[in-house]
Amino acid sequence: MGRYTGPSCKLCRRxxxxxxxxxxxxxxxxxAIETNRPKPGMHGHRRGKMSDYAEQLREKQxxxxxxxxxxxxxxxxxxxxxxxxxxxxxxxxxxxxxxxxNVAYRLGFAPSxxxxxxxxxxxxxxxxxxxxxVPSQVLKxxxxxxxxxxxxxxxxxxxxxxxxESRGIVPWISFDKEQLKGEVQHxxxxxxxxxxVDEQLxxxxxxx
Numbered sequence: 483m484g485r486y487t488g489p490s491c492k493l494c495r496r497x498x499x500x501x502x503x504x505x506x507x508x509x510x511x512x513x514a515i516e517t518n519r520p521k522p523g524m525h526g527h528r529r530g531k532m533s534d535y536a537e538q539l540r541e542k543q544x545x546x547x548x549x550x551x552x553x554x555x556x557x558x559x560x561x562x563x564x565x566x567x568x569x570x571x572x573x574x575x576x577x578x579x580x581x582x583x584n585v586a587y588r589l590g591f592a593p594s595x596x597x598x599x600x601x602x603x604x605x606x607x608x609x610x611x612x613x614x615x616v617p618s619q620v621l622k623x624x625x626x627x628x629x630x631x632x633x634x635x636x637x638x639x640x641x642x643x644x645x646x647e648s649r650g651i652v653p654w655i656s657f658d659k660e661q662l663k664g665e666v667q668h669x670x671x672x673x674x675x676x677x678x679v680d681e682q683l684x685x686x687x688x689x690x
Contacts, residue, residue: 539687560574571681576669582614583595585655603615603617608629609621626664628662
């Protein structure tokens with residue numbers, strides 16, 4: 483399946499919740515979810531009761547689209563999570579949260595995860611003092627992320643840092659605004675992870 487290139491707000495409407503794909507627009511009154519626009523399609527306003535499989539599929543699609551992953555990428559993350567000790571659903575969420583592009587987004591270096599992914603791919607970040615351009619890199623506790631010492635990189639990051647800081651930096655990352663640097667303090671708990679999804683339904687879907 484190819485990369486989705488359609489309207490971002492259409493995905494939020496389809497899933498019936500904010501996926502935070504459009505940066506600052508998602509916090510405005512004109513957000514499609516805030517204005518109660520119906521789901522896309524001719525019969526979007528009157529969809530019937532969903533089957534158990536449909537509910538599981540929707541939860542998976544919500545999480546996958548929120549983090550901007552294609553199906554193959556998402557499935558790979560799930561398979562890795564299922565091989566680790568602990569609860570597979572929570573481990574999956576933690577791995578997605580601790581991706582480098584998501585950490586850059588959480589620190590406010592970019593307005594959306596999509597923009598953060600591009601920011602990483604263009605080589606604007608350092609991980610533990612070394613340049614990294616791999617958005618899917620999963621960070622570990624103690625890893626530091628910093629905007630590189632060049633004017634273009636730092637000016638771009640500073641454009642969005644204040645807005646992100648006003649909404650609050652996630653508690654599992656420490657942040658030094660002057661240095662434009664963050665450090666992973668601990669793996670996020672379920673309460674510290676934002677996605678309003680039922681990860682157990684995703685586990686059930688892939689366990690069939």
